[in-house]
Amino acid sequence: MKQVDRANYAPDMAYQDAPQSIGYNATISAPHMHAYALEILHDYLQPGMKVLDVGSGSGYLVSCMAAMTGDTGKVIGVEHIDQLNEQARKNIKKDHPEYLHQGRVELITGDGRLGYAPEAPYDCIHVGAAASRSPTELLKQLKAPGRMFIPEGPEFEQSILQYDKDADGEITKRALMGVMYVPLTDREAQLGE
Numbered sequence: 605m606k607q608v609d610r611a612n613y614a615p616d617m618a619y620q621d622a623p624q625s626i627g628y629n630a631t632i633s634a635p636h637m638h639a640y641a642l643e644i645l646h647d648y649l650q651p652g653m654k655v656l657d658v659g660s661g662s663g664y665l666v667s668c669m670a671a672m673t674g675d676t677g678k679v680i681g682v683e684h685i686d687q688l689n690e691q692a693r694k695n696i697k698k699d700h701p702e703y704l705h706q707g708r709v710e711l712i713t714g715d716g717r718l719g720y721a722p723e724a725p726y727d728c729i730h731v732g733a734a735a736s737r738s739p740t741e742l743l744k745q746l747k748a749p750g751r752m753f754i755p756e757g758p759e760f761e762q763s764i765l766q767y768d769k770d771a772d773g774e775i776t777k778r779a780l781m782g783v784m785y786v787p788l789t790d791r792e793a794q795l796g797e
């Protein structure tokens with residue numbers, strides 16, 4: 605995280621340990637939540653690994669993951685608001701243009717609930733918004749072994765779930781802690797259209 609300057613990704617109060625609005629009813633998550641996610645996924649963010657970040661928003665976590673997976677790794681961010689994706693591209697360009705030039709980071713506009721099949725399978729998947737039900741499509745795109753970090757559940761009843769797929773493809777699920785995330789939803793619902 606020291607290699608990625610949050611001031612290039614958060615419009616203001618970049619160094620406060622709190623989520624900040626980035627527009628379009630989205631937030632850049634609080635630094636402690638990003639740190640926690642990176643710790644949980646650490647073994648699956650090793651040099652050369654491939655990662656999917658669903659709901660990549662400001663692009664901050666994508667850059668942190670790219671710093672960890674190195675110049676032989678790849679991080680795909682999927683965000684459903686095109687304007688946020690454009691802003692993320694600008695943010696990363698200011699901070700680490702080489703991540704884009706070297707193809708270490710790719711930003712896709714689309715519905716992250718479907719993952720991103722063309723680059724699957726992934727060593728790990730991070731989801732930055734709360735899913736209302738089990739992410740079956742995302743689990744299919746996880747490598748064996750692989751790990752997924754995802755907030756799940758209705759508003760005020762969400763937990764971070766860690767899904768582990770073992771080398772035989774067997775999946776186990778563990779609840780880590782209660783949280784409050786914006787919902788993983790339709791573009792129209794998020795924008796109130």
Ligand SMILES: C[S@@+](CC[C@H](N)C(=O)[O-])C[C@H]1O[C@@H](n2cnc3c(N)ncnc32)[C@H](O)[C@@H]1O
Pocket residue numbers: 630631632633658659660661662663664665682683684685688714715716717732733785786787788789790791794
């Ligand atoms: C809490 S923000 C986190 C963003 C990012 N981790 C960051 O810190 O900048 C959640 C993001 O998920 C996006 N999102 C919500 N539903 C989505 C969906 N179905 N597909 C893709 N992105 C989605 C939102 O637009 C928002 O940018």
